[in-house]
Amino acid sequence: MPTIIDAIAEVKKHVAVNRNLDWSSVEPYVKQAERKYIKSLIGRTMYDSYSQAEPEDPVALEVYNLLEEASANLAWFLYLPMANVQISDSGIAVSESEYSKAAEWWQIRDLRRSFIDAGFTALDEALKIMEQTEGETFAAWKASEGYTIFRELFVDRTDTFNRWFNISNSRKTFLALRPYMLEVHHQFFTAKLNLATIELLNNTVKPAEGTETDAPEYIQYMALQWLQAAQVNYTVYKAVHSGTFELTSNGIYEKIEEFPGYKVKPLGESQLHRVKDERLVAAEQYYKKAIALMEANPVAFPDYIKKDAAVFVMPMNTKSVVSF
Known part of the structure; x- marks a missing residue:
């Protein structure tokens, strides 16, 4: 070869x-x-x-x-x-x-x-x-599948992810997080947002300097930022919960099978649970901000349809009982 x-x-x-x-x-x-x-x-x-x-x-x-x-x-x-x-x-x-x-x-x-x-x-x-x-x-x-999969997500670049949670601007870590980002996208976002609204947001760009804050393009950009923040925090929660990533005081890292403890001093169990809970709360708050903005601005989001999202329950696994 x-x-x-x-x-x-x-x-x-x-x-x-x-x-x-x-x-x-x-x-x-x-x-x-x-x-x-x-x-x-x-x-x-x-x-x-x-x-x-x-x-x-x-x-x-x-x-x-x-x-x-x-x-x-x-x-x-x-x-x-x-x-x-x-x-x-x-x-x-x-x-x-x-x-x-x-x-x-x-x-x-x-x-x-x-x-x-x-x-x-x-x-x-x-x-x-x-x-x-x-x-x-x-x-x-x-054009490869490994790259194009990001086009359907709100977060499609490493620097965007790093803005909301530190991954040391690592493209490798960003690509490794892809399965969790996709899972989050379909579990939380497509459950509440219709395709037309998602496409509108994915095509949203930063408005020109001096754009009025009540202009549709400005409001769309603000909603996109809240959704990006939500997607990042949901992803961190999922990735850490899976056990395939290490969470340290400096950020999140992919575990290296050939080198256990590559990034030293991972967080302890109590700190890990606290950070996971914080990321989940942050994700939900950012998501609520985005939804509130869309519901309050029908002109900026003409295709948005208010609907209840499916309820997802994360199982809690203990030594003897799995609780829902």
């Missing part, structure tokens, strides 16, 4: 490694890293194109180099635990010699953290450029 990085020289452009290191030792981890962290985010079409040749467009080339940097660092993150050992028919042994000794576990941990941070930073920067570039340069990616 062709990969973006296909030689040890390309790894050495981004990671300081021993000059005698053989490509065959690293190649399996490059394949794993690109398949797990890169291909799933940029889509098969774009990945296959970049694996065959460097792009000529200068912006696309910048993204290509960032993806190469991400691949090298994330491959090294996956490779490090194996770099310290030798596997043979005789079993597994730690590599040591008269002149060197094996790295301590904490040294390997710290190195892995630096590599995964560097890899994700490069990947986020690449996604940021792709997200903000207009035209045909990344048309294949923007």
Whole structure:
């Protein structure tokens, strides 16, 4: 399978490694890293194109180099635990010699953290450029299912999500939250808003400076902002409740299976429950503000039809009883 990085020289452009290191030792981890962290985010079409040749467009080339940097660092993150050992028919042994000794576990941990941070930073920067570039340069990616799914949501950009809850402007975290955003959209918003109103709001743009506050376009924009805030807070509540994300004092992070405790000091159980409750309350308050604005301004929302939303009850699971 062709990969973006296909030689040890390309790894050495981004990671300081021993000059005698053989490509065959690293190649399996490059394949794993690109398949797990890169291909799933940029889509098969774009990945296959970049694996065959460097792009000529200068912006696309910048993204290509960032993806190469991400691949090298994330491959090294996956490779490090194996770099310290030798596997043979005789079993597994730690590599040591008269002149060197094996790295301590904490040294390997710290190195892995630096590599995964560097890899994700490069990947986020690449996604940021792709997200903000207009035209045909990344048309294949923007036409992929992984990207177009955001078009039906009120929150379709990383910076919009980050405005209402900190995800450190991480495009990777934003994309990982996609299933919860979609679930929230259909559970709460399509249950109360008709399609015409949702389409109106999704096509709403920021009004020109000086627009009167009672102008329809200004009111529509205000309603959209409240709905975006509601969608973000509902999503955080859902994501944290699922257990696949870590909530810390600095924001929300996707859990990394290969690196438990990647983002240190997650919130304790009592703090976690408090934050979840706060996000749910905030989401409901923002949603009520948006609905009140729409009901009070029929001229701005001509297709809005008042209707009762379905009632959803979140089960409470204890050690012996599931309550509704």
